[in-house]
Amino acid sequence: MTWDKLEKTCQTCRKCSLSDSRNNTVFGIGNRTAEILFIGEAPGEQEDLRGEPFVGRAGKLLDNMLSVIDLNRSNIYISNIIKCRPPSNRDPLHVEQDACIAYLYEQIALLQPKIIVCLGRIAAQKIIDKNFKISKEHGHWYECFDVPTMALYHPAALLRDPRRKPDTFLDLKELQRKIQEICERTYL
Ligand code: URA
Numbered sequence: 001m002t003w004d005k006l007e008k009t010c011q012t013c014r015k016c017s018l019s020d021s022r023n024n025t026v027f028g029i030g031n032r033t034a035e036i037l038f039i040g041e042a043p044g045e046q047e048d049l050r051g052e053p054f055v056g057r058a059g060k061l062l063d064n065m066l067s068v069i070d071l072n073r074s075n076i077y078i079s080n081i082i083k084c085r086p087p088s089n090r091d092p093l094h095v096e097q098d099a100c101i102a103y104l105y106e107q108i109a110l111l112q113p114k115i116i117v118c119l120g121r122i123a124a125q126k127i128i129d130k131n132f133k134i135s136k137e138h139g140h141w142y143e144c145f146d147v148p149t150m151a152l153y154h155p156a157a158l159l160r161d162p163r164r165k166p167d168t169f170l171d172l173k174e175l176q177r178k179i180q181e182i183c184e185r186t187y188l
Helices: 003-011 045-050 057-068 094-111 121-127 155-160 162-182
Strands: 036-040 077-080 115-119 142-144 147-152
Touching: 003 094, 036 094, 036 121, 057 155, 057 162, 077 094, 115 121, 115 162, 121 147, 147 162, 155 162
Parallel strands: 036 077, 036 115, 115 147
Antiparallel strands: 142 147
């Protein structure tokens, strides 16, 4: 498999009914040789219109969160659990996640990240543990695909409840510590 082949296959995917209502698939963005992979939930309205992950308000906050620890869209890769927008931004159904997750697994196989960061409960429950409790287990390290993996609060959750921002700042600093410990590149 190659990145280009995978992206083309994903763009014309009809594996679930979200393909009927999408404007664009949202494959992923960033550096295809990155050491750090961020995984969100699903595209929202803006993402569906642009074909790019995290371009709405939550995306702006994500960019700010990344900049706290000297990351940006050119030194990480960003993808989602599912690649098409669920109607009215509802949670993706299990059947939709199961239909789509193979694309993310292929992305992980191509990227071979050294660190994975799940954004929010839906991504953490699919990648880390189906019973993952985001309020208790954010910022902790787990091993997924043989790679250290942690979850942060989803930026949309931080917009809804800014009282969670101090915890997220500490989680970002812990992520930065891990990056300095195991990544080969320098992020300054
Ligand atoms: N929320 C997500 O989880 N992913 C996006 O791409 C946009 C918003």
